[in-house]
Amino acid sequence: MSSVAEKLQRKSQRAASTKQVRLKLVYVDFWSAVKLSFLIAISLGIIFIVASLLAWLVLNTTGVFGNLSSLLQDILGDKNFEITSSFSLAKVGLFSVIIAVLDTIVGTAIGAITAMLYNFSVRITGGLLVGFTNN
Template sequence: MSSSVADRLQRKAKRPAGTKQVRLKLVYIDFWSVVKLSFLISVALGIVTVVATFFVWLILNQTGIFNDLDSLLQDILGDANFSIQDTFSLSQIMLFSIVVAILNVVVGTVLGAIVAVLYNLSVKVTGGLLVGFTNN
């Protein structure tokens, strides 16, 4: 009745693995971790904003929409000196986009910090958030 290690491993592998579930309460969120994460997410969204603005302006310029709008406004207003392409040049649009992205980084980081503080304060009243985990 000697059994080898391979036989024991084979019998062990045939047993169904039971699913273990764990329920944990989230009772604290680290303030600085949330600030760092919200800062990184805000920076990524700011970069996406600047790049998307550049591509939208480039597409509008290449399709000739600015020229069509210029001719339409000149027909309506009769002002030959006004040009949308001069008013909304690439440099002005990109500067505005960068300013908006910087403001979004600041606001996003501050909102992340506020959410962390509010959650940590609300845990004192609610007891925390119950989260379930499984090993599947």
């Protein structure tokens, strides 16, 4: 009598056949493309806000703004000029949020337009041929 382990071992020794399937992508759902492009644009906006605030913090703590202010004071001759008054953390943060909101709007619109253009071009080209395997 053979054990269950021996039966399983015999089954796994057989070569697995690879089946290939070729499918055509002939339609992209408009609302799915809009939702996906919105989520990608939101995540890129958040990344942009965090990166710009971190860059400002690094530049401020390393003293780059102080050195730049003293250099510009020497060049301009104005002893009251401070670069941090023009580029404060609040102003940089507000600018980053505005750019992130615009990025979200434009990114979502580009995703929607891309889905519509693909769906219109499928009528001419016949779609995108994609191959899949079960391996």
